[in-house]
Amino acid sequence: MKNHIFPAIRLTLILLVIVSVIYPLLVAGIGRLAPGEGKGETVSVNGKVVGYALVGQKFTEDRYFNSRPSAVEYNAAGSAGSNKGPSNPDYLKVVQARIDTFLVHNPGVQKADIPTELVTASGSGLDPDLSPVAAKIQIARIARIRGLSADQLDKLVDDYTKGPLLGLFGPSTVNVLKLNVALDQLK
Amino acid sequence: MSSQLIGIALIFGVAIALAIPIGRYLSRVYKGDPSLLDFLAPLERLIYRICRINPGEPMNWRTYLGTMLAINGVWLIWGFVMLLIQADVPLWNQLNIPSMEWTLALNTAISFLTSTNLQHYSGETGATYFSQMAVFTFLQFVSAGTSLATGVALVRGLQAQSGTNLGNFYNDLLKSCTRVLLTLSIVIGIMLILSDVPMTFNPYESIVTLQGDSVTVARGPVAALLPIKHLGSNGGGFFGPNTAHPMENPGFFTFVVNLLGVLLLPMAFVVFIGYFLNRRKFATILFAVMTGCFLALAIPIMMQEMGGNVAINAMGIDQTAGSMEGKEVRFGTLNSAFYCGVNIVIPAGTLVSLHDSYTPLSGLFMLVGMQLDAFYGGLGTGFMYMFIYIVIAIFIGSLMIGRTPELLGKKVGIREMQIASSVIVAQPLLYLGATAVAAGIYTQTPDAANTLKWLSNTGYHGFTTMLYEYVSSAAGNGSGFEALADNTPFWNLSTAVVMLLGRFIPIIGPVVIGGLLLEKQFIPQSSGTLPTESYTFGFFLVAVIFIIGALCFFPALAIGPIADYLTQ
Numbered sequence: 086m087k088n089h090i091f092p093a094i095r096l097t098l099i100l101l102v103i104v105s106v107i108y109p110l111l112v113a114g115i116g117r118l119a120p121g122e123g124k125g126e127t128v129s130v131n132g133k134v135v136g137y138a139l140v141g142q143k144f145t146e147d148r149y150f151n152s153r154p155s156a157v158e159y160n161a162a163g164s165a166g167s168n169k170g171p172s173n174p175d176y177l178k179v180v181q182a183r184i185d186t187f188l189v190h191n192p193g194v195q196k197a198d199i200p201t202e203l204v205t206a207s208g209s210g211l212d213p214d215l216s217p218v219a220a221k222i223q224i225a226r227i228a229r230i231r232g233l234s235a236d237q238l239d240k241l242v243d244d245y246t247k248g249p250l251l252g253l254f255g256p257s258t259v260n261v262l263k264l265n266v267a268l269d270q271l272k
Numbered sequence: 273m274s275s276q277l278i279g280i281a282l283i284f285g286v287a288i289a290l291a292i293p294i295g296r297y298l299s300r301v302y303k304g305d306p307s308l309l310d311f312l313a314p315l316e317r318l319i320y321r322i323c324r325i326n327p328g329e330p331m332n333w334r335t336y337l338g339t340m341l342a343i344n345g346v347w348l349i350w351g352f353v354m355l356l357i358q359a360d361v362p363l364w365n366q367l368n369i370p371s372m373e374w375t376l377a378l379n380t381a382i383s384f385l386t387s388t389n390l391q392h393y394s395g396e397t398g399a400t401y402f403s404q405m406a407v408f409t410f411l412q413f414v415s416a417g418t419s420l421a422t423g424v425a426l427v428r429g430l431q432a433q434s435g436t437n438l439g440n441f442y443n444d445l446l447k448s449c450t451r452v453l454l455t456l457s458i459v460i461g462i463m464l465i466l467s468d469v470p471m472t473f474n475p476y477e478s479i480v481t482l483q484g485d486s487v488t489v490a491r492g493p494v495a496a497l498l499p500i501k502h503l504g505s506n507g508g509g510f511f512g513p514n515t516a517h518p519m520e521n522p523g524f525f526t527f528v529v530n531l532l533g534v535l536l537l538p539m540a541f542v543v544f545i546g547y548f549l550n551r552r553k554f555a556t557i558l559f560a561v562m563t564g565c566f567l568a569l570a571i572p573i574m575m576q577e578m579g580g581n582v583a584i585n586a587m588g589i590d591q592t593a594g595s596m597e598g599k600e601v602r603f604g605t606l607n608s609a610f611y612c613g614v615n616i617v618i619p620a621g622t623l624v625s626l627h628d629s630y631t632p633l634s635g636l637f638m639l640v641g642m643q644l645d646a647f648y649g650g651l652g653t654g655f656m657y658m659f660i661y662i663v664i665a666i667f668i669g670s671l672m673i674g675r676t677p678e679l680l681g682k683k684v685g686i687r688e689m690q691i692a693s694s695v696i697v698a699q700p701l702l703y704l705g706a707t708a709v710a711a712g713i714y715t716q717t718p719d720a721a722n723t724l725k726w727l728s729n730t731g732y733h734g735f736t737t738m739l740y741e742y743v744s745s746a747a748g749n750g751s752g753f754e755a756l757a758d759n760t761p762f763w764n765l766s767t768a769v770v771m772l773l774g775r776f777i778p779i780i781g782p783v784v785i786g787g788l789l790l791e792k793q794f795i796p797q798s799s800g801t802l803p804t805e806s807y808t809f810g811f812f813l814v815a816v817i818f819i820i821g822a823l824c825f826f827p828a829l830a831i832g833p834i835a836d837y838l839t840q
Contacts, residue, residue, distance in 0.1 A: 171631050184587060208625045
């Protein structure tokens with residue numbers, strides 16, 4: 086065993102230099118060419134950064150398209166999901182309360198039409214997206230508060246809907262932050 | 273939904289199509305034949321000269337395992353010490369993150385050393401950038417290198433000619449790192465970074481959101497850690513919620529890249545066996561068995577999740593999108609469930625959705641997939657588990673028809689059977705024993721819910737939570753039912769022991785058997801041989817795997833996920 090230790094230590098040091106220093110710096114160097122220069126793409130309003138495109142944020146006010154519930158209230162430095170088991174009674178009470186709240190804030194919406202994602206928390210707690218259905222079900226409320234036409238908002242959601250990759254892979258999504266930034270600019 | 277299914281089928285097809293040339297390439301690398309990356313040879317020679325290692329020195333199984341264990345010991349000490357003092361390391365540390373408490377540091381070092389990546393800390397708040405690179409990324413590379421090297425050594429033991437040389441561990445390790453893992457990591461890293469995965473050493477940034485809330489956004493050198501996390505069947509994410517985090521997995525393109533990263537090398541390893549031993553039919557049958565069993569576990573999970581949560585259905589909302597608790601909109605339920613299936617049978621254990629919130633029967637298939645651990649399985653180690661099942665199947669099958677047990681022309685003797693049986697018994701003993709202890713402590717502690725605070729989901733689901741933690745530790749998977757409050761000395765130390773034994777017993781056992789088989793004389797196949805290279809044997813193998821699995825596991829499943837399902 087003893088004569089295995091010294092070669093092991095030397096090889097460890099060399100591998101450390103390769104995979105923990107050279108390799109990350111190489112990837113970081115290539116990252117300078119990426120859209121966000123490897124720092125993450127930001128979204129700005131009037132030159133002020135209001136968020137990261139990838140990181141969902143809390144939208145609970147009625148005048149915005151609301152984002153999904155989050156187990157950590159969209160704490161982007163402490164992401165997590167609820168980890169609630171499907172049969173957990175406390176959890177089911179929370180879901181029921183979210184349904185009731187949604188119906189109060191969105192009169193006219195039928196309970197059977199509420200998409201499940203609007204009353205369940207995401208895995209990361211930072212889900213930046215909604216499905217087009219979940220965005221459109223909020224249109225009537227926003228149109229009323231902002232005095233905009235429903236058609237106008239319908240078109241806005243369509244414009245910000247990203248279809249499946251190559252038309253085949255994955256679901257359609259709407260980035261809530263970008264959608265709400267555009268919503269603020271509608272007249 | 274049907275277009276989503278076509279998408280999944282296509283991704284799976286691409287994985288197989290890529291695995292074949294890579295498997296062939298692996299065979300050239302480990303045979304020492306000329307191959308694509310030979311321009312790295314001068315660099316490797318330089319490394320050997322500095323380390324004073326002779327890469328051509330033949331090793332028998334004792335030396336091979338001895339060198340493997342020695343260097344793993346060095347890595348364990350490195351990881352443990354660095355995590356203990358991470359707050360005081362002046363490099364890549366601008367986050368004011370404290371050092372780890374010793375049981376957490378030990379657990380974390382062991383979990384990365386064993387390729388398990390259980391992660392009782394949360395990435396954003398528990399690890400400095402230095403630890404993420406110099407401990408986690410480093411250990412992910414070298415533990416994957418160890419898995420691959422020892423897997424290759426086992427395959428060398430199955431060659432027809434007799435001898436004692438299983439190869440040179442240092443040479444296998446270094447080549448695994450440079451010519452396989454590092455090269456593929458750079459390729460995948462570039463794909464990720466061009467898709468907006470961050471790669472920065474800047475600290476977290478504070479912003480005011482559109483609605484007026486102040487938030488701090490965590491980021492970091494993510495794109496360098498992700499490729500090896502997937503390629504090496506490791507699974508330890510940069511952020512707490514793993515690959516569900518939008519900065520680890522911004523969109524569906526990265527979802528596909530990450531998924532392929534997990535599938536690629538374990539699949540390619542089976543192809544490698546076929547080319548290396550020149551036994552294509554053997555490898556084809558193995559591949560068919562593994563694929564069939566994988567689909568048999570993944571498809572029910574997908575169906576369960578699309579069916580949604582029964583209790584939420586009863587509330588009368590629209591659950592056509594499936595059970596969305598713990599899942600992300602950009603992946604959707606079906607793709608998330610498929611990803612879960614892949615990461616259950618391959619112990620990368622990365623998550624794009626949280627397994628704790630899956631419906632009860634999905635939990636059953638997850639536990640079975642993790643526990644059997646051989647349907648592709650981990651890089652290198654998956655074949656080791658499968659090899660043990662094969663040895664046992666050959667023994668049982670041969671006895672049933674009254675023939676001498678032979679595997680690929682070598683007689684399987686008493687010692688081989690003793691080792692194989694010990695390995696197969698050790699695993700369930702570890703995780704069932706540990707679960708029994710934990711459940712015992714929990715039930716014997718007065719007012720456990722408030723004093724121990726382990727479980728936030730109680731009842732049958734709570735039992736499943738503890739069982740899952742230990743099965744995941746023993747199998748090197750590292751995913752968890754995360755509602756378990758696992759950063760306590762009891763959980764840190766008990767899972768550390770389970771991980772260490774669950775990693776090294778199934779590596780040492782098969783490599784020893786490989787070494788013993790290699791020493792034996794080759795016997796040409798005759799009418800007295802049980803033909804292992806046949807589909808009949810493939811079916812028989814599946815039966816043996818599930819009988820062994822069901823026998824030792826069914827009682828635990830009955831009081832866990834099955835009871836949870838029946839009472840929901």
